[in-house]
Amino acid sequence: MTLHQDSRTRRYEGREPVVPVEVDVKALVTSADEPDGLRLESVPEPRPAPGEALVEVHAVAVNRADLLLAARQPPGARLGLDVAGTVVRAADDGTGPPVGTPVAGVAASTGWAQLAAVRTDRLAAVPAEVTPTVAAAVPVAGLTALYALRRAGWLLGRAVLVTGASGGVGGFVADLAAAGGGAVLGWVGTPERGRHLTERGHRVHAGYAAPPQGAVDVVVDSVGGPVFREAFVRLRRGGVAVVFGNTVRADLVLPPDWGHARAGVRLEHLFLLDELERHGADEDLATLFGLVVDGRLRPHVGLQADWTDAATAVRALLERRVTGRVVLTL
Structure with missing residues (x-):
């Protein structure tokens, strides 16, 4: 060389x-x-x-x-x-x-x-x-998406709402959740920002002023602020929300009955660099590149x-x- x-x-x-x-x-x-x-x-x-x-x-x-x-x-x-x-x-x-x-x-x-x-x-x-x-x-965005969905657990047949889905990590979350059998809905700011997701076959809801309707089992959030709150209140009992970012740089505010009204709900936070201190990522990276070759992960x-x-x-x-x-x- x-x-x-x-x-x-x-x-x-x-x-x-x-x-x-x-x-x-x-x-x-x-x-x-x-x-x-x-x-x-x-x-x-x-x-x-x-x-x-x-x-x-x-x-x-x-x-x-x-x-x-x-x-x-x-x-x-x-x-x-x-x-x-x-x-x-x-x-x-x-x-x-x-x-x-x-x-x-x-x-x-x-x-x-x-x-x-x-x-x-x-x-x-x-x-x-x-x-x-x-x-x-792939590495940072792909590993963040992979570890966020591991926190979420079983995905087959579960409804997954991804906020900020037009971003680098959000797109990977949508791809990986779909590969795991989840019914994915990507929430984006505008139709234009969601175009590449629809071209990849994902359902998209555009506009943060008008939240999507219906209950979900999993929320993966990178936006924060009011968007996270609106996504969180759509969780079913036993659901899980995984937060890995806060692009609006606003406080996360939950409703007063956030746990009482949703028995068994879990709220997780993921920080990739901290995650990498606890275990290696070489095998996970190899898995992600294999999914890229297979066409199931589309950067x-x-x-x-x-x-x-x-x-x-x-x-x-x-x-x-x-x-x-x-x-x-x-």
Whole structure:
């Protein structure tokens, strides 16, 4: 595997580089001077821990979590969770994919760079049928959707209401819930935002001012505020609500009889990064990529841009002008 960067070339063979030439690694970092709050600059070459593989990055996804972290970081801080690329140095402890394997996974907020060290328990091989752009769209959103539905439990024959279904995670929740036998209804803000869902065969209810009617067994929510309350009150006895986001940045308010009127109801919260601290995700990522190949999980990349034009992607995501996933290619 050869890594080309500007006029410098470093060749990786096996686990150790054979030419001790320092590589000029570029990365997107936080900036107080740029309109989008990001800039490209040189950073030290990653030094992987024994359980990390060194990945030459070809595509990354932009998550709201990345932007929330960016707002809290000082200038020059590293960013980036979703990465897709090729292993150029296998993990020293013998775990994970070998050199030359196309992979995707979750980096430790250092993924928006030409090289990233990624834990092998958060990394999986990508099938040949899956492009780097699609692969980068899967890890964070796909794992969040998968773990949210695991919290919900049995889905076969159950009515599942997904708020914010036009977003990257919401679309995955709809796909996975349908694959599990659920009767899925995606709740979106406008008909235009739900178009890609209807094209994938999902039922869609458009408009947050007029809630959908009828009882449901499962609510998976990423919107928060009044939308979550309206979804919650539609739960049947014994139902479950799983919350993984709050795009409106409003308090979650439940009716006074929230539990009494719905005996056995469960309310769960999912935070992916905390979830990943408790168990590995390599097998789950492999499962998700298998579902992509099978056509049961259909990543929707609403915007693809070169990483030198990250401002376009960031503005589109923050202004809600894009549905599905936002991906930067290197």
